[in-house]
Amino acid sequence: MSIKIEEVKSTTHAQRVAPHSHVKGLGLNNDGSAILPISNGLVGQDKAREAAGIAVSLIKSKKLSGRAILLAGAPGTGKTALAMAVSQELGPKVPFCPMVGSEVYSSEVKKTEVLMENFRRSIGLRIKENKEVYEGEVTELTPEETENPHGGYGKTISGIIIGLKTTKGTRTLKLDPSIYESVQKEKVSVGDVIYIEANSGAVKRVGRSDAYATEHDLEAEEYVPLPKGEVHKKKEIVQDVTLHDLDVANAKPQGGSDIMSMMGQMLKQKRTEITDKLRKEINKIVNKYIDQGIAELVPGVLFIDEVHMLDIECFTFLNRALESTIAPIVIFATNRGYSKIRGTDVNSPHGIPLDLLDRLMIIRTLPYSTQDITHILNIRSNVEGIDISTEANHYLADVGTRTSLRYAVQLLTPAKILAKTNGKTTITREEVEEIESLFLDAKASAKLLREQSEKYLK
Ligand SMILES: Nc1ncnc2c1ncn2[C@@H]1O[C@H](COP(=O)(O)OP(=O)(O)O)[C@@H](O)[C@H]1O
Numbered sequence: 001m002s003i004k005i006e007e008v009k010s011t012t013h014a015q016r017v018a019p020h021s022h023v024k025g026l027g028l029n030n031d032g033s034a035i036l037p038i039s040n041g042l043v044g045q046d047k048a049r050e051a052a053g054i055a056v057s058l059i060k061s062k063k064l065s066g067r068a069i070l071l072a073g074a075p076g077t078g079k080t081a082l083a084m085a086v087s088q089e090l091g092p093k094v095p096f097c098p099m100v101g102s103e104v105y106s107s108e109v110k111k112t113e114v115l116m117e118n119f120r121r122s123i124g125l126r127i128k129e130n131k132e133v134y135e136g137e138v139t140e141l142t143p144e145e146t147e148n149p150h151g152g153y154g155k156t157i158s159g160i161i162i163g164l165k166t167t168k169g170t171r172t173l174k175l176d177p178s179i180y181e182s183v184q185k186e187k188v189s190v191g192d193v194i195y196i197e198a199n200s201g202a203v204k205r206v207g208r209s210d211a212y213a214t215e216h217d218l219e220a221e222e223y224v225p226l227p228k229g230e231v232h233k234k235k236e237i238v239q240d241v242t243l244h245d246l247d248v249a250n251a252k253p254q255g256g257s258d259i260m261s262m263m264g265q266m267l268k269q270k271r272t273e274i275t276d277k278l279r280k281e282i283n284k285i286v287n288k289y290i291d292q293g294i295a296e297l298v299p300g301v302l303f304i305d306e307v308h309m310l311d312i313e314c315f316t317f318l319n320r321a322l323e324s325t326i327a328p329i330v331i332f333a334t335n336r337g338y339s340k341i342r343g344t345d346v347n348s349p350h351g352i353p354l355d356l357l358d359r360l361m362i363i364r365t366l367p368y369s370t371q372d373i374t375h376i377l378n379i380r381s382n383v384e385g386i387d388i389s390t391e392a393n394h395y396l397a398d399v400g401t402r403t404s405l406r407y408a409v410q411l412l413t414p415a416k417i418l419a420k421t422n423g424k425t426t427i428t429r430e431e432v433e434e435i436e437s438l439f440l441d442a443k444a445s446a447k448l449l450r451e452q453s454e455k456y457l458k
């Protein structure tokens with residue numbers, strides 16, 4: 001068996017990053033110390049940032065695979081923000097797969113299957129192949145149109161003519177109409193340097209040709225030299241995929257080929273079945289590629305937020321999976337202290353079994369000072385385009401110190417809406433006070449429940 005790699009599409013997981021969009025990295029000096037009071041969107045929390053920085057260097061030097069890190073701290077102390085910063089530091093070539101513990105409880109898929117899939121999303125493979133390509137600067141790009149053969153209105157594309165120039169000369173290629181789509185997807189225009197894979201027809205835009213470098217572009221462009229050699233040649237092509245991408249590309253659509261299951265597939269938008277057998281086979285081939293030097297393993301990060309939501313079955317799976325030769329680095333986050341391991345009657349630190357705890361490096365996040373909270377509120381109001389008076393910000397920071405940073409950050413948007421209703425463009429203390437009286441924070445709510453417990457159903 002050989003595995004398909006050409007058609008592999010990247011299947012990035014939808015990320016819940018909106019509340020952390022201001023986080024651009026860990027904000028560390030070259031010596032690894034945290035830049036204070038703010039850098040890369042991160043405020044304070046210096047010890048945890050420095051520890052995370054060390055973890056990032058270990059991950060980059062591949063000295064951490066099969067190990068795990070636990071971010072532990074009270075709600076709203078920046079655990080998720082830190083994990084996002086780690087992902088930024090690792091850059092786009094290292095897989096980073098975020099998930100929340102509760103995601104494993106789905107009615108359709110087994111818990112361990114959810115974990116396995118995310119494990120494989122977190123393991124990258126850099127594949128280097130010599131491929132036959134056509135490469136050059138685009139000198140011509142003309143779609144060929146014909147009248148619609150079915151007699152309808154409009155025209156259909158029957159082919160595309162592409163002129164490619166290198167230092168050696170120019171060639172004009174007449175290509176299949178299917179290539180027109182990839183040309184459009186890559187937004188190719190005359191003056192770009194591109195290559196077309198001869199076998200798959202995949203088109204890749206390398207950059208803008210040097211010759212056009214005097215143009216005043218609004219966007220930052222990458223300028224590349226005119227390719228050397230012939231237009232038609234062999235070229236080393238580097239492709240970054242994850243094991244999960246390979247699983248998906250090689251899985252067969254579920255079900256038989258009878259009408260009912262075909263209908264089912266159409267309705268359900270093609271669910272594919274990835275079996276253990278397929279994964280084993282893919283691993284075997286991946287290992288062969290690695291031995292042959294064609295591919296290189298890039299262990300990435302699986303981030304499991306709210307890890308206390310996992311149960312003993314999941315923890316057992318994780319322990320075993322981390323033993324495997326192909327394993328990512330797992331980063332957990334939890335706000336639980338000593339608590340019950342789900343699915344058991346056993347208490348354990350952070351609700352995590354001891355044998356897994358044994359593998360962990362623990363990074364603690366500490367509560368913020370009022371000043372830190374003021375900074376963070378400023379950053380978030382900027383990102384969300386919210387105007388807030390200095391007095392209101394300080395008042396809200398006090399609220400945050402008493403309750404939690406998250407609660408304070410969450411009050412920003414409703415306060416803005418209230419300000420608007422009051423005909424103001426800036427949030428003042430008045431709005432913050434009113435909003436605070438309308439919504440309870442977790443602690444206040446818990447207190448109320450305790451005090452008035454007899455009034456609630458049990
Ligand atoms: N040190 C920090 N610097 C800047 N923003 C932060 C920092 N810590 C937390 N935040 C922001 O505050 C909010 C709450 O933090 P979050 O990471 O969700 O806390 P946790 O995951 O520990 O409960 C988020 O919007 C987060 O991006």
Ligand SMILES: [Mg+2]
Nearest residue numbers: 079080305333
């Ligand atoms: Mg969190």
